[in-house]
Amino acid sequence: MAFSLKHAILPALVTLVVSSNAMASTKAYRGKILDFLDDPSAKPVLEENYRYYEDGALVVTDGIVEWMGPYSELQNNISSNVRVINYGDKLIMPGFIDTHIHYPQTEMIGAYGEQLLQWLNTYTFPAERQFEDPAHASKWSEIFVDELLRNGTTSALVFGTVHPQSVDALFESANKYSMRMIAGKVMMDRNAPDYLLDTPETSYQESKQLIEKWHGKDRLLYAVTPRFAPTSSPEQLTAAGKLLAEYPSVYMHTHLSENKGEIEWVKFLFPENSGYLDVYDSFNLTGPRSIFAHSIHLSDDEWSVMSETQSTIAFCPTSNLFLGSGLFKLDTAKENNVRVGMGTDVGAGTSFSMFETLNEAYKIMQLQGSKFSALEGFYLATLGGAKSLSLDDKIGNFEVGKEADFIVIDAKATNIQKLRNENSKNYLEQLFVLMMLGDDRNIYATYVDGRRVYSRKHANFKQGLKNFVNR
Amino acid sequence: MAFSLKHAILPALVTLVVSSNAMASTKAYRGKILDFLDDPSAKPVLEENYRYYEDGALVVTDGIVEWMGPYSELQNNISSNVRVINYGDKLIMPGFIDTHIHYPQTEMIGAYGEQLLQWLNTYTFPAERQFEDPAHASKWSEIFVDELLRNGTTSALVFGTVHPQSVDALFESANKYSMRMIAGKVMMDRNAPDYLLDTPETSYQESKQLIEKWHGKDRLLYAVTPRFAPTSSPEQLTAAGKLLAEYPSVYMHTHLSENKGEIEWVKFLFPENSGYLDVYDSFNLTGPRSIFAHSIHLSDDEWSVMSETQSTIAFCPTSNLFLGSGLFKLDTAKENNVRVGMGTDVGAGTSFSMFETLNEAYKIMQLQGSKFSALEGFYLATLGGAKSLSLDDKIGNFEVGKEADFIVIDAKATNIQKLRNENSKNYLEQLFVLMMLGDDRNIYATYVDGRRVYSRKHANFKQGLKNFVNR
Numbered sequence: 001m002a003f004s005l006k007h008a009i010l011p012a013l014v015t016l017v018v019s020s021n022a023m024a025s026t027k028a029y030r031g032k033i034l035d036f037l038d039d040p041s042a043k044p045v046l047e048e049n050y051r052y053y054e055d056g057a058l059v060v061t062d063g064i065v066e067w068m069g070p071y072s073e074l075q076n077n078i079s080s081n082v083r084v085i086n087y088g089d090k091l092i093m094p095g096f097i098d099t100h101i102h103y104p105q106t107e108m109i110g111a112y113g114e115q116l117l118q119w120l121n122t123y124t125f126p127a128e129r130q131f132e133d134p135a136h137a138s139k140w141s142e143i144f145v146d147e148l149l150r151n152g153t154t155s156a157l158v159f160g161t162v163h164p165q166s167v168d169a170l171f172e173s174a175n176k177y178s179m180r181m182i183a184g185k186v187m188m189d190r191n192a193p194d195y196l197l198d199t200p201e202t203s204y205q206e207s208k209q210l211i212e213k214w215h216g217k218d219r220l221l222y223a224v225t226p227r228f229a230p231t232s233s234p235e236q237l238t239a240a241g242k243l244l245a246e247y248p249s250v251y252m253h254t255h256l257s258e259n260k261g262e263i264e265w266v267k268f269l270f271p272e273n274s275g276y277l278d279v280y281d282s283f284n285l286t287g288p289r290s291i292f293a294h295s296i297h298l299s300d301d302e303w304s305v306m307s308e309t310q311s312t313i314a315f316c317p318t319s320n321l322f323l324g325s326g327l328f329k330l331d332t333a334k335e336n337n338v339r340v341g342m343g344t345d346v347g348a349g350t351s352f353s354m355f356e357t358l359n360e361a362y363k364i365m366q367l368q369g370s371k372f373s374a375l376e377g378f379y380l381a382t383l384g385g386a387k388s389l390s391l392d393d394k395i396g397n398f399e400v401g402k403e404a405d406f407i408v409i410d411a412k413a414t415n416i417q418k419l420r421n422e423n424s425k426n427y428l429e430q431l432f433v434l435m436m437l438g439d440d441r442n443i444y445a446t447y448v449d450g451r452r453v454y455s456r457k458h459a460n461f462k463q464g465l466k467n468f469v470n471r
Numbered sequence: 472m473a474f475s476l477k478h479a480i481l482p483a484l485v486t487l488v489v490s491s492n493a494m495a496s497t498k499a500y501r502g503k504i505l506d507f508l509d510d511p512s513a514k515p516v517l518e519e520n521y522r523y524y525e526d527g528a529l530v531v532t533d534g535i536v537e538w539m540g541p542y543s544e545l546q547n548n549i550s551s552n553v554r555v556i557n558y559g560d561k562l563i564m565p566g567f568i569d570t571h572i573h574y575p576q577t578e579m580i581g582a583y584g585e586q587l588l589q590w591l592n593t594y595t596f597p598a599e600r601q602f603e604d605p606a607h608a609s610k611w612s613e614i615f616v617d618e619l620l621r622n623g624t625t626s627a628l629v630f631g632t633v634h635p636q637s638v639d640a641l642f643e644s645a646n647k648y649s650m651r652m653i654a655g656k657v658m659m660d661r662n663a664p665d666y667l668l669d670t671p672e673t674s675y676q677e678s679k680q681l682i683e684k685w686h687g688k689d690r691l692l693y694a695v696t697p698r699f700a701p702t703s704s705p706e707q708l709t710a711a712g713k714l715l716a717e718y719p720s721v722y723m724h725t726h727l728s729e730n731k732g733e734i735e736w737v738k739f740l741f742p743e744n745s746g747y748l749d750v751y752d753s754f755n756l757t758g759p760r761s762i763f764a765h766s767i768h769l770s771d772d773e774w775s776v777m778s779e780t781q782s783t784i785a786f787c788p789t790s791n792l793f794l795g796s797g798l799f800k801l802d803t804a805k806e807n808n809v810r811v812g813m814g815t816d817v818g819a820g821t822s823f824s825m826f827e828t829l830n831e832a833y834k835i836m837q838l839q840g841s842k843f844s845a846l847e848g849f850y851l852a853t854l855g856g857a858k859s860l861s862l863d864d865k866i867g868n869f870e871v872g873k874e875a876d877f878i879v880i881d882a883k884a885t886n887i888q889k890l891r892n893e894n895s896k897n898y899l900e901q902l903f904v905l906m907m908l909g910d911d912r913n914i915y916a917t918y919v920d921g922r923r924v925y926s927r928k929h930a931n932f933k934q935g936l937k938n939f940v941n942r
Contacts, residue, residue, distance in 0.1 A: 106887075106890075107891070107894050108891075108894070109887065109904075109908070110891060110907035110908055112844070112845070147886065150886070322834055322907075324837030324840060350830065350907050350908065359821065360834075366795030367795045367797070369586075374583070415617070415618065416577075416823065419614065420578070429583065432581060433581045436580075436793075440885070
């Protein structure tokens with residue numbers, strides 16, 4: 001493994017490719033390449049924040065990025081036994097990272113007519129009940145993982161249900177592909193149907209067992225997952241804080257300030273707190289590994305707490321519109337240096353596709369009179385997501401030594417995309433058109449851990465199962 | 472031709488099918504069938520406003536609907552020489568009607584970063600300039616019509632450019648398929664680049680010639696088309712009113728109250744008028760055949776004028792979000808008995824697909840705390856659109872004698888659609904899922920004037936050209 005190489009310097013590359021031992025599997029992927037080094041607005045010179053090559057190459061050995069740069073630099077220095085896979089004018093990008101999604105809601109995506117609280121009662125809770133059955137959980141875990149890969153999403157932060165077996169099923173499905181996946185069992189001990197309630201004690205014990213079993217196993221990570229403040233007693237939130245204190249490397253994943261009715265309810269349930277976020281903060285559930293989905297209606301004080309505690313936000317455009325929750329203030333997050341990732345939030349979100357998610361992010365920003373460029377969108381869907389999950393040392397771009405999760409994008413998957421792409425004046429316009437017109441059809445191939453796990457051409461075959469397929 | 476049959480009464484059917492003359496072409500299409508008799512909220516008993524058959528049949532002779540009803544009623548009474556095309560569990564619906572779209576903007580769909588007025592200057596006007604060239608206009612007319620048919624849209628109200636040849640090209644392309652299409656040349660004599668300006672006199676003369684040439688030819692109809700108040704002088708608006716007076720059966724098609732900056736500009740340009748709609752009203756441009764795209768920010772007085780003049784509105788969800796224009800008040804339109812149709816408004820709209828358009832209509836309603844059912848959506852996309860274009864005596868549903876424009880929908884075109892469809896408790900839930908998850912892939916076949924003009928299976932072949940293909 002070649003973690004030692006820090007930057008794409010050619011002599012090192014030559015050495016490395018030549019010196020690869022006989023058992024290592026090195027491949028080079030050629031095509032257009034885009035990745036990000038930082039937020040597009042971080043450095044004043046736009047181009048210093050990302051790398052784009054019209055004819056680039058990505059070199060991968062045993063699931064690790066060895067090199068990325070212009071193909072012309074690689075061409076004459078590559079060992080003849082390294083296979084070059086030429087994707088032509090297709091675009092290679094880091095895999096998408098979905099920072100908020102509910103796998104048990106896959107089966108109820110697009111459920112009619114309600115805003116948050118009624119939607120939970122009418123559709124969500126009955127759907128989640130079925131995950132008590134391990135066979136049901138296993139079936140929908142497989143479907144869910146397939147759908148992620150079909151959409152080019154290689155990592156996700158995922159809600160299970162209250163049942164520990166739901167998390168077992170998901171991790172088992174994800175681990176067949178060596179996915180870097182974060183998930184957790186829902187903690188919920190009040191204000192939901194009896195059949196979905198745990199207790200402070202059982203939720204603590206079950207979460208602890210899941211952490212011991214899964215957190216750090218291969219590429220899997222655990223998130224302590226109270227559903228949201230209204231469905232957890234103070235005792236349960238205390239238990240959640242205790243888990244985080246005992247296991248400082250696990251995540252905290254919950255919902256915050258999605259809907260105005262919800263906010264009023266939290267104020268009623270926690271009258272001693274100054275607001276919704278203060279509830280979580282008072283139970284020590286904020287912090288750099290805490291991800292709060294939505295966070296639409298934050299007060300100035302709450303933005304300060306988000307910033308001071310280095311907590312992060314999952315922005316879920318299609319869900320926020322589908323449930324009529326409101327318009328997320330991305331600009332305010334930036335002003336407060338709060339990390340943000342993109343979330344599809346299926347099943348309240350209406351698509352697994354990060355393209356469709358970014359399309360509606362753009363619209364939410366336009367409704368607020370703000371801009372949202374394709375670079376910003378694809379940054380948030382890749383490195384931005386990795387940063388918001390504190391995984392940017394492992395995934396999110398093609399820096400040498402990172403884990404090789406990447407996608408191959410066909411920007412001309414439909415007639416209108418092809419016409420519009422060819423009618424664009426430069427690659428920035430092409431990227432924007434891709435963001436606005438794209439869907440699952442644009443994902444030509446998905447690679448996880450250096451293995452091809454999805455191919456549009458062979459969409460009906462399972463690929464890349466790590467026990468059966470070499471890299 | 473069988474215009475005489477008024478309702479689906481079985482004896483008449485038998486007589487008719489048996490008596491079809493040898494030259495007539497009668498076919499029966501079997502499948503699930505949905506059409507509307509009125510707005511789903513018109514009659515208190517929901518089911519009296521639409522017809523749905525799990526196993527239905529649509530009988531078409533020479534481009535005209537002869538009968539629609541349960542297949543069981545047809546089965547034993549159909550002449551053996553009538554071909555039955557069995558679409559199985561696919562859904563047959565009237566073709567979609569797009570009540571506002573700009574065909575010259577097809578090539579610039581998804582143009583980045585601006586709200587209305589800047590977007591026009593930066594992207595739209597340069598794109599429209601190219602339609603001075605008839606070859607360019609002809610090329611994009613063909614592409615545009617193909618894209619409509621691929622998306623199941625069988626009729627549309629279309630903006631051309633200021634060039635009369637742009638309208639000639641569009642009508643020629645539409646007429647190859649006998650489409651019922653309404654279009655017009657833009658009238659625009661100020662506040663745009665010189666290269667796109669006409670004058671009151673030339674716009675009058677050119678529109679008049681186009682009306683004489685095209686209005687009522689086959690299924691084509693003409694719309695007098697001032698772009699919007701800011702780009703027409705009072706003299707030009709007077710000329711537009713004169714055309715409407717001289718040709719009472721032509722349409723009037725323009726934009727209204729899309730963007731707040733635009734509204735301020737109109738107030739500045741027309742200080743003597745009480746508001747934006749009053750400008751059009753004072754030049755006699757309101758009326759039952761006047762369609763105003765957007766109409767987002769209307770005052771109470773303006774709603775009254777819309778209602779009193781029986782003017783109609785094109786609701787364009789993806790465009791209104793893409794340009795950040797605002798949230799259309801569909802409920803207010805209903806309260807005022809103002810007819811509304813759906814518009815994609817490509818190229819400010821981000822999709823030709825009526826499914827994707829209805830998806831965002833739902834979201835716009837949710838953001839306002841209102842509901843929007845699948846029945847309401849599909850009503851607006853079919854009969855509602857026909858009513859708003861005063862074409863409901865000809866198209867919009869399957870009443871006997873209407874023109875046979877229809878689509879065959881595969882509600883299970885993707886993996887997730889299939890799973891979700893099969894996980895639905897009834898057809899209403901299936902229709903909602905279709906509305907939320909659907910796109911061009913769901914259109915299995917499109918029929919115009921009784922001919923199949925698009926088939927997903929043979930998407931690369933031109934079909935249904937009326938000069939070459941029998942019904």
